[in-house]
Amino acid sequence: MAQDSRVVAVLGPTNTGKTTYAIERMLAYRTGVIGLPLRLLAREVYDRVVALRGPSVVALVTGEERIVPPRTQYWICTVEAMPEGMGCDFLAVDEIQLCADPERGHVFTDRLLRARGQHETLFLGAATMRGPIAALVPHVQWMTRERLSDLTYAGEKKISRMRPRSAIVGFSVENVYAIAELIRRQKGGAAVVMGALSPRTRNAQVEMYQSGEVDYLVATDAIGMGLNLDVDHVAFSSLSKFDGRRMRPLAPNELAQIAGRAGRGQKNGSFGGTGDAPPLEPGVAQAIMDHRFTPLSKLNWRNHALKFATIDTLIRSLEAQPDHEVLVRAREADDLKTLRSLAQADEVFARASDTASVKLLWDVCRIPDFRGISHQEHASQCEVIFNYLHQGGVLPDDWLARQIRRIDRTDGDIDALSKRLAFIRTWTYVAQRQGWTSDLSHWRDATRHVEDRLSDALHSALTKRFVDRRTSVLLRRLGQKEAIVADVNDAGEVTVEGEFVGKLEGFRFTQDKGAGAAETKTIKTAALQALAPHFHLRADRFYNAPDTEIDYTEQGGLMWGSTAVGKLVAGSDPLKPQVEAFVDDVAGPDVTEKVKRRLQHFIDRKIAALFEPLLNLSKDEALTGLARGFAFQMVENFGVVPRGKVADDVKSLDQDARGMLRKHGIRFGQFTIFMPLLLKPAPTRLRLVLWSLANNLDDFPEAPPPGLVTIPAPVGAPDGADTMAGYRLAGTRAIRIDMLERLADMLRAEDSRGGFEAKADMLSITGMTLEQFADLMKGLGYNAEMGEREKVKATDAVVTTDAGQSVADVPVMDAAEGVLPTAATGTEETPPAADDVPTEVAAIDDEGIAPIAEETAETPEVSNHIPDASETEVPVGKAADAEVAGPETEVFYTFTWARPARSGGNARQGGGRPAGKGQGQGKPRGKQGGGPRKGGKPQGGQNFSARPPKKEKAIDPDNPFAAALMGLKDTK
Incomplete structure (x- = not known):
């Protein structure tokens, strides 16, 4: 050292600017070296010096990183990697109190004793080092620095209540991860800093915290070693740690070193516990605040003057005892353990036979055990490396x-x-x-x-x-009490501050399902607060939307496009249901009332349009007496009521009353009293919804597909649902009400006592096969007797029977199926005219069923030509086949009326006979025994018997054409 070299001990608590002072002093010289306790801190200081002097003159040397420019002037190193014998003008060692550390203390002690700058040397650390430095370093100068801010004890606080800009300290990787996970759920996220992280990872995590992307930091005690972070509060999750050998309590000065990271620069800080750690003793907390700790009296030391003659000589030199009372021999470090293990390996012992080999072995043993698997595993790896280096000079x-x-x-x-x-x-x-x-x-x-x-x-x-960036952003904005702006795209996706938080479906916010339970409340609070103006804008748009954009579901839901915005609820009048709007409370009462009012307008107009005939009926003041009472029943039953349910009322109505009701479109059918216009698909769909609401059903029956004449009998449907759907149950199927009345008109002309067979028209209007028709007739109260007979082929029509009857007089059957011609199931038909007796077919508009012309049976043309023998001769082969096969047969049914049990018009109980005058008084009148008709109309509406033949009018003898007319009559 130069004669004017000075050694200065800069002592004081954390946040006194010691490291900054050292950097300033180093840059005042041409060359300098700073030794730091962590490579993370070394990288931080390196970046600061590069920013001031440029990368071309600044080197970074750590165990795993080496950046050395050709013109290096300033060396930023970890203490273990500090170069020796360089003769730099300036040298500094930070956190010199680590001389007392049981693991690494001997390295810091060696720098305290032997590392010097040519002109200036600084030892930076805690005031507890004053005594050992004074005893070991002659002519040392002292500089005491005061803390720039106050540090106070804040007590214990749960992590969930931890304030922003806090650092929570854990002393194991598992503990750090658990705390970080909890903070993510509660607060949106935290940065993680550990000594085991690479500088690149650590810097990226710290940048997240420093930039405010997250407000919490979870770290090991590594942050106590000079890392400068913007921390307001430090919380300890534990007061003990594992030091590599055992769990031990943290000393007050160690707690102070970590707690001192709170409050940087002129900003005050605080420290405390998380609630999981025991509370600090009052004396310890006060000592940390006052920066008063027990002075260090002993420093760890290991001999630096090593001898490499042999392995044993090296080990003995490492075990040498110190010669000063302040120094104690450090406990056996990992490098010495590895050396002892390798000394037992025969190949290693044989190779380390000279000074150079022993030096190489010692260098290999000093490789840090970064993996931490086991001491033996680390020693085995070092053995392989040493053998390669000794044998080839370099690693392969x-x-x-x-x-x-x-x-x-x-x-x-x-x-x-x-x-x-x-x-x-x-x-x-x-x-x-x-x-x-x-x-x-x-x-x-x-x-x-x-x-x-x-x-x-x-x-x-x-x-x-x-x-969780989303929760973190929302919490920060809420904490700052700033106006939060939400964006809603055309798909209803809601983003707040650029983060997707959920969807706005109608007037209800549906939160993103990816959010955990803990952050659900936070996200919803922020999102709803930001969505308040959107609710009003959307309500205005909905209120002005046309009715074509709104619809109802078969379960009573109210839809705006594909979004549910409300539902129907029962009102005091079945035709006046009320609405319930689906609107979040945060939208406010104004939005709710506007949505509700618009929905009520929609359903009122829909009912007025689809049930106009029914509403007109209810408002007709010309109806009085029984007619008015009957009209009320029709309105109460939504325009469709089984005749058996109102049989007595129908009998009581006179012709004038019936005429007034018919003017409103009411048809008095033999099975059902109904308004044909209300059997269209749209009124039927709404009728089922209103009926379900009026009857407080939990599961609303669905309307059948439009246009089907018959459908399978619904399973589990409530009583009356078939009638509201416009159908009547008959056997295993249900037939549409208007088609049933047309069938009844056809059956009226048949002999129900003597028996009759199905006609093609009957099968056509029902769209059934003969077997299905037989089941339908059973459901309507008929017996169906099945038989077989020889099938008459169409080619035999020219042959006469033994009785001389032409085959043309025999009914022609379908040669392929053996049944009368039928229409496919689901054939669209036109309802009959609304009257007691069948008239011409009434047309249906384009909302429901397309009208078709009524089918008429055509008699096939029969040739009068009688074939001669050559024409009627049958080929021999075919005749033989016919004799073997025998005659073809066909199945037919004979239908007769069977008096059913009384059912009160309930189609489910046997499909009872149609109600009306004379109900329950015997079989319907047929061709044999049919009584006279009253007023030219069938009595009661239940008689399926044929109309009596009209009495021929007598020919006037005074008529000049009397003779001709009599002649024509005789020819008949």
């Missing part, structure tokens, strides 16, 4: 490439990435050693590239796991 390229390639993967979770990062640190350290590889620059770059990739992957994994 192919072997080193394999070791690195196995680690060069970025898949896996945080633990897997952390392990690979620890593994690559070993090879990064090896690649930094001069002379250990064939191409120092190549392997430095290769290992650095892998470490950077793993660092980025680990940062991404930590962020993904421990940071």
